[in-house]
Amino acid sequence: MAPHDMLFRSLADPTRRAIFERLCRDGEQTVGALTLEAGVSQPAVSKHLGVLKEAGLVRDRHEGRQTHYSAQIGALAPLVDWTSQMAGFWQNRFDRLEDLLRRMDQ
Amino acid sequence: MAPHDMLFRSLADPTRRAIFERLCRDGEQTVGALTLEAGVSQPAVSKHLGVLKEAGLVRDRHEGRQTHYSAQIGALAPLVDWTSQMAGFWQNRFDRLEDLLRRMDQ
DNA sequence: AAAATCAATAACCAGGCAGTTATGAATTAT
C-alpha cells in the first residue's frame, strides 16, 4: 500500500477531515472539545481520531483522564510530493510536445 | 460540499488513483488501453473515469467508437490550496507561540 | 449486410465503513 494511500483515505471523509482541520486551525484539543463541534457522537470522534493517528496525521497525549490530540502537519508531505509528481509528469509531457513542435517547425 | 471533497473522495480509491496517475504520466488514453493495466473490468474502468470526470480531474474526447481520456492537472489546485491553508494555520499558531515566548522572556 | 469492436449503462452483489448505543477502564471530584 502506497504511503499516500492511507492519507487520501483518511482525508476523504468530510467529518474526519473537519476534525483534522480543526486541529490545524486551533491546535491541540481534547476528544471532548472535538466532539462538541463534530456533529457526531463521541465514539465516532474517537474512531476518526484513531484513523487519523494510524495515518500519522495526529498525535495523542494522555493527561489524566483526558486525551489531547494535535495535528502532525509533516504527515501531509507525501501528499505534496504526490501532487508535485503528477504536475511533473504533466510538465514533462508538455516539454516533449513543445520540443516536437519545434523540430517540426524547422 | 467543499470543492476539495470530491477531489479527496475521487483520489482515495487506489484503482481510480492509479488510472489518474497513468493519465498524468502517459497522457491521453482510450478506455481500452486503461483497462489493460487497470486490473479490473472495462465497466469498472468506465465507472472510475466517470467519477474522475465528475471531479473535473479528467476530460473525455470522443473519436469514432472510442473515447479518449486525459488528465486535467489544474483540477488539483484546490488540493494544493487546502494543503497550504493547513500549513498556514500551523505556521500562524507557531508564530503566535514564538511571540508569546519572546514576551515572556523579557 | 453482417460481424466485430468499443465503451457506457443496467442490474445486481458483497464488503467496508461511518454511524449508533451500551459498556468498561481509568481518573477526578464529592
Next chain:
DNA sequence: ATAATTCATAACTGCCTGGTTATTGATTTT
C-alpha cells in the same frame, strides 16, 4: 467510598461503493 467524568472499545446496523456479468448503442471492418 462513591459518584461523576472522560475516553476507548465492543457490538451492531444501514448504506455506500467498488466490483461483477449482461446488454445496448454506436461505429468499423469484412
